Amino acid sequence: MQFGIFTVGDVTPDPTTNRTPTETERIRDTVAIARKAEEVGLDVFATGEHHNPPFVPSSPTTLLGYIAALTERIILSTSTTLITTNDPVKIAEDFSVLQHLSGGRTDVMLGRGNTGPVYPWFGQDIRKAIPLTVEHYGLLRRLWREQVVDWEGELRSPLQSFTLAPQPLDGIPPFVWHGSIRTAEIAELAAYHGDGYFANHIFWPASHTRTMVELYRKRFAHYGHGTPEAAIVGLGGQAFIRPNSQDAVREFRPYFDNAPVYGHGPSLEEFASLTPLTVGSPQQVIEKTLGFREYAGDYQRQLFVVDHAGLPLKTVLEQLDLLGGEVVPVLRKEFAVGRSPDAPDAPTHQSLLRARDAGTGSSAPRNPES
Template sequence: MQFGIFTVGDVTQDPTTGRTPSEHERIKSTVAIAEKAEEVGLDVVAFGEHHNPPFAAPANPPVLMANVAARTSTLSLSTATTLITTNDPVRLAEDYAYTQHLADGRLDLMLGRGNTGPVYPWFGRDIRDGIELAIENYALLHRLWREENVDWQGKHRTPLQGFTSTPRPLDGVPPFVWHGSIRSPEIAEQAAYYGDGFFANHIFWPASHTEQMVGLYRRRFEHYGHGRADQAIVGLGGQVYMARNSQDAVREFRPYFDKAPVYGYGPSLEEFTSQTPLTVGSPAQVVERTLSFREYVGDYQRQLFLIDHAGLPLDTVLHQLDLLGEVVAELRPAFEAVRPEHVPSDPPVHPRVAPAPAEEVLA
C-alpha cells in the first residue's frame, strides 16, 4: 500500500504569530516537505493545481514535479488535482509525458474538476459544462497517450487531424491516472469505465458518503470487466495533526483549524473530527482511525494525508512528517496482514519503478 501526503499550497497567515509567508517561501517549503517525505519513508507526494490567491500551488504542476524528481530518488509524484476541465488535453498529454521522462517513470496524476468556480471563465469555460468537459477532455487525453496520428472531433475544442502528441509516454507506457471526486458519481463511473483509479478526497464528508462513492466505483469497475469489485484501485485522502498526547494535539491545532481558509469559521474542531476523517491526536489514535477506513471502503491502495494546510509553519510540518513516518511504519503491516491475496496492494506503477520479480532478485 502506498502512503503519502498531498498539498493544496495555500499561503495562509499563521494565526498564532500573525506572520504570513511569502509566495517564494511557501513554494520553497513545498520542495523541502517533499524531500522530507522521502526521508521518512513515504511513497508519494501529490501537488494541487490552483490559479488564484491564497494559493501558491503551481498553475503548471509538472514544473514543480520535475524539480522534486531531480531532488529525490524513490518518491512517486502525483497531482491533487490536475484540472481536466479547464486545461487543454493536448497540453496535458505533452507536459505530463515530458515530466514522466524526467522522473524516470515516478509519476502519475489525479484528474478532477477543481473546487474554484471562477477558474472556468478565466480559461474560457462554463462551469455548467464541468462534467461534460471532464468526460470529453479525458477521452481525448486517453487516446493521445495511446495512439499516434489522432483524428478528433468534439464539442469543446477545435478538431484534430493526424495529430501526434510529443514526447510519447516513457517506453510507451502512459502515466497511471486517478479520477478524483468528492461528490460526483459521474466521475466514479468514468474511472470505472477506463479501469483507472478512483480517489475519494474524504476530508469534508462523512464516512457514509465516501462508502457510497467507492462502492459505486467498485461495482461499475467489475461491470466493465476490469476485475472483481474488490480489486478496483482506490485511494483516500485524509488529514491529521499529531502530538505525543492528544490534549497537546488539540490545543496546538485548534487556532489553525478555526481560521483555515478551507473549513474554518464553521463547525467546531470537535464536530468536524466526529463527522469527517480529520484526526487530531496521538500517533496511536491516527493509526487506529486510519485502519478503520477499511471497514467502509474495503482494501485500498493509496492513502494520502494533508498536513501542511492552514498556516502551519514549516518546522511544524516537518515534525508532523517525522510522526507520520512512525505511523506509516505501523500502518503498512497492519493493512497488509488483512489484505486478501487476490487484491492488489499497490496501484499500477511504471515498469521502470516496479520492484523486480522474486526470481530476478534471487538470481
C-alpha cells in the same frame, strides 16, 4: 499499499504569529516538504492545481519537475489536474515530459475543480463541467496511446494527424486517478476505463465515502476489469500528530479555528467526529486510519494533508517525522493483515511495464451501455 501526502498549496497567515509567508517561501517550503516525505519513507507526494489567491501551485508539473531533480524514489503526482480547463494536448505533453525527467515516478489525478471563476479564465463554461471532463479525458487517453491522432469533438477544435512529443516513457502512459468528492459521474468514468478512483473525503462523513466507493467498485466489475475488490481506490485524510494527544489538540486548535475552508464553523471535536480529520497521538491516527477499511474495503493509496492552514514549515517537518517514523510503518503492517487476495497493489510505472511485457495488461472496457 502506498502512503503519502498531498498539499493544496495555500498561503495562509499563521494565527499564532499573524505572519503570512511570501509566495516564494510557500513554494520553496513545498519543495522541502516533498524532500522530507521521501526522507521519512513515504511513497507519494502530490500537489493540487489552483489559479487563484491564496494558493500558489498554478503550474504543478513545473513544481514536480523541480522536485524530481531533487529526489530519487518518491512518486510525484497531482492531487488535482484540472481536466476541464486544461487542454488535453498540454496535459499529455507535460506529463510525458515529467515521466522522462522522473524516470517514470509520475502519475496524475484528474479533477474538475471547485472554483467557479477558473472556468471563464480559461475560456470554458462551468455548466459544461461533466461533458468537458468526459470529452477531454477521452482525447487525453488517445494522445497517450496512439501515434497519430485524428479527433473531433464538440467542445474543442479538431485535431488532424497530431503526434504527441515526447511519447510516454516506455510507451506506458502515467497511471490516472480520478479525484472526486461527490460526483457519481466521475466514479463511473474511472470505472469504465479501469482507472483509479480517489475519494478525497476529508470534508465528508464515512457514509458518503462508502456510497461513492461501492458505486465505483460495482461499475469497475461491470465493465469487465475484474472483481469489485480488484478496483484501485485511494483516500484522502488529515492529521495533526504529537506524542501526547492533549498537546496535539492544544497546538492545532488555533489553526483549525482560523482555517480558510472550515474555520469559524464546527468545533474541532465536531469536525473530527464526522470526517477523517485526526488530531492526536500516533496511535490515534493509526486507529482512525485503519478504520477507513471498514467502509472503503482494501484500498491502494492513502494520502494525508499536513501542511495547510498556516502551519509553519518546522511544524510540518515534525509532522512528517511522526507520520513516517511512527504511523506509516504500523499502517503498512496492519493493512496487510487479512487483505483480500483480489486486492492489487497500487499501479506504478514499473508494474504497468511488467504487466504489458508479460501480456497481462487490463482488457479494453466493454460498451458502457452493456
